[in-house]
Amino acid sequence: MIKTNATAAVISKNSRTQLVADRETLMRIFIRPESDASRQTLVKYMDQILFGLHEFLTRHVGVTQEISLKELSTRFTDTVISQHPEKKLADVITDLIENIAPHAVNVASPYFVGHMTSALPFFMVHLKTIVAALNQNVIKLETSKVVSVIEKQVLAKIHRMIFQKDDAFYLEHVQNPHTTLGCFVEDGTLANTSALWVARNSLLAPKDGFHGVEAEGTAAAFRAYGIKRLVVLVSRLGHYSLRKACGVLGIGNQNLIPIDVDANNRMDLSHLRENIDKLQADRRKTRILAVIGIAGTTETGSVDPLHPIADICHEYGIHFHVDAAWGGPVLMSEKYRHLLSGIQQADSVTIDGHKQFYMPMTCGMVYFNSPNLPDAIEYNAGYVIRQGSVDLGRKSLSGSREANSLILDSTLKIMGTRGYGLLIEHGIDTAHEFAEEIKQRSLFELMTSPELNILTYRINPPCIRQQMAHASDSATVILNEQLNTITRKVQQLQREAGKSFVSRTTLRNNGDDGSERVVFRCVIMNPLTTISILREILDEQEDIYNRIDSYPEPS
Numbered sequence: 001m002i003k004t005n006a007t008a009a010v011i012s013k014n015s016r017t018q019l020v021a022d023r024e025t026l027m028r029i030f031i032r033p034e035s036d037a038s039r040q041t042l043v044k045y046m047d048q049i050l051f052g053l054h055e056f057l058t059r060h061v062g063v064t065q066e067i068s069l070k071e072l073s074t075r076f077t078d079t080v081i082s083q084h085p086e087k088k089l090a091d092v093i094t095d096l097i098e099n100i101a102p103h104a105v106n107v108a109s110p111y112f113v114g115h116m117t118s119a120l121p122f123f124m125v126h127l128k129t130i131v132a133a134l135n136q137n138v139i140k141l142e143t144s145k146v147v148s149v150i151e152k153q154v155l156a157k158i159h160r161m162i163f164q165k166d167d168a169f170y171l172e173h174v175q176n177p178h179t180t181l182g183c184f185v186e187d188g189t190l191a192n193t194s195a196l197w198v199a200r201n202s203l204l205a206p207k208d209g210f211h212g213v214e215a216e217g218t219a220a221a222f223r224a225y226g227i228k229r230l231v232v233l234v235s236r237l238g239h240y241s242l243r244k245a246c247g248v249l250g251i252g253n254q255n256l257i258p259i260d261v262d263a264n265n266r267m268d269l270s271h272l273r274e275n276i277d278k279l280q281a282d283r284r285k286t287r288i289l290a291v292i293g294i295a296g297t298t299e300t301g302s303v304d305p306l307h308p309i310a311d312i313c314h315e316y317g318i319h320f321h322v323d324a325a326w327g328g329p330v331l332m333s334e335k336y337r338h339l340l341s342g343i344q345q346a347d348s349v350t351i352d353g354h355k356q357f358y359m360p361m362t363c364g365m366v367y368f369n370s371p372n373l374p375d376a377i378e379y380n381a382g383y384v385i386r387q388g389s390v391d392l393g394r395k396s397l398s399g400s401r402e403a404n405s406l407i408l409d410s411t412l413k414i415m416g417t418r419g420y421g422l423l424i425e426h427g428i429d430t431a432h433e434f435a436e437e438i439k440q441r442s443l444f445e446l447m448t449s450p451e452l453n454i455l456t457y458r459i460n461p462p463c464i465r466q467q468m469a470h471a472s473d474s475a476t477v478i479l480n481e482q483l484n485t486i487t488r489k490v491q492q493l494q495r496e497a498g499k500s501f502v503s504r505t506t507l508r509n510n511g512d513d514g515s516e517r518v519v520f521r522c523v524i525m526n527p528l529t530t531i532s533i534l535r536e537i538l539d540e541q542e543d544i545y546n547r548i549d550s551y552p553e554p555s
């Protein structure tokens with residue numbers, strides 16, 4: 001039965017059912033389903049969720065202007081919490097499915113190829129439900145018991161996938177309460193922050209009457225170590241979460257130093273070395289806290305040369321962090337794991353579960369090569385996380401948190417590395433195929449070839465392309481502005497049409513002029529996104545381009 005918001009209100013008014021919050025109904029929501037009737041009610045609601053959302057998940061992507069955000073926002077201006085209950089559970093679920101979901105974004109659509117969020121294996125909903133039903137708090141043993149032990153095991157599995165230590169190492173650490181192979185946090189942002197937090201506290205550790213940066217703060221630490229500033233080096237394609245981390249940790253986000261990239265958007269090693277030498281010689285007494293290599297940049301999916309960066313870090317004794325928030329799971333593909341070679345030399349690694357592990361929002365993880373490294377961030381408290389306990393909250397940026405490890409551990413069992421490998425390979429193989437298709441179409445220009453499953457391209461019509469070939473520098477700048485306007489406009493119109501979604505970003509030209517190029521950014525992670533769907537997306541873009549008869553002058 002389909003009821004809109006308005007009719008539901010009318011019905012409840014007519015039947016004069018006044019919902020009340022009283023002790024009896026309150027007890028009902030906490031009591032376990034003992035009777036057959038209440039059991040059936042529970043099943044009915046679950047059914048409503050699983051199949052009611054089905055229609056939504058099979059529609060087009062829905063980034064439409066059908067109802068503008070502005071109009072939607074006018075519907076949500078109620079700022080008073082009602083004293084009495086407004087709706088029954090069944091009505092709330094119906095409302096979410098029928099009135100809210102259609103205006104959300106269908107990230108599960110195979111035509112949604114713009115972001116790092118995609119369809120989930122269907123069983124993720126079941127696993128997430130179990131996590132909610134058990135409601136364990138992994139901060140401490142007393143609220144999680146076996147779940148803490150499972151968490152240590154799954155952390156060891158992923159650690160092994162990254163660092164490839166021997167059996168003896170994992171036997172020693174898998175359930176060792178004194179060591180930490182990694183931890184779960186909310187997201188990649190906090191994973192990167194954790195890694196830099198550990199690096200900072202290790203560098204500015206307690207010594208000769210100084211109690212360490214964690215206790216005394218950066219000003220005292222700088223005095224104790226005779227330095228004036230800390231810096232972190234990352235390619236200029238580094239994720240902005242690193243700037244946040246530097247801000248939060250008192251390093252200062254201006255001290256996140258961008259290193260140039262080469263023609264393939266990978267960190268330029270000679271520029272890295274140049275910077276390290278310059279900074280080491282700095283009379284202002286700069287200390288390099290960490291160098292960060294990226295295994296799958298957010299914008300282009302490129303992977304920095306991890307081996308050589310690791311060697312340089314080793315030579316200078318610098319903490320080497322790898323931001324593999326996106327690319328980490330590529331290690332499960334036999335065909336493509338070599339792309340991340342060198343990652344095992346990192347001191348710390350970030351991986352996001354909600355990206356290429358296909359877990360529901362959100363799950364970040366950080367791993368440490370040396371399981372004693374996280375001692376630098378240990379906290380204890382009397383009533384919780386006691387010293388020497390297995391409490392996982394002792395060395396973690398997060399406080400209370402859900403048992404994401406149950407989802408990851410179960411999924412690894414369901415999928416195996418081979419299952420994940422197939423997903424990864426589909427994405428990368430399809431991205432290569434798509435790149436070839438783009439090259440064959442005269443309207444488009446491939447801007448960055450896919451190394452992983454991300455590529456960028458733009459519209460560059462033959463007429464402009466020919467002009468560009470012979471244009472002066474200043475004319476090139478103007479033509480480039482025209483191309484930016486075209487790509488921006490087509491991306492916007494395609495998004496508003498709501499059939500498919502490709503995202504947009506701005507890349508800086510590697511050449512001398514440093515001009516900015518607006519590009520389409522395509523992320524292929526949905527196994528249902530095939531080359532023929534991608535061709536349709538290009539057809540639609542061509543169509544949109546041809547239908548626009550004039551473009552505004554470049555600003």
Ligand SMILES: *Cc1c(COP(=O)(O)O)cnc(C)c1O
Nearest residue numbers: 187188189239241298323325326
């Ligand atoms: C997504 C991403 C992050 C940030 O992760 P969140 O989970 O969004 O906080 C960091 N680095 C890279 C390379 C990413 O792709």
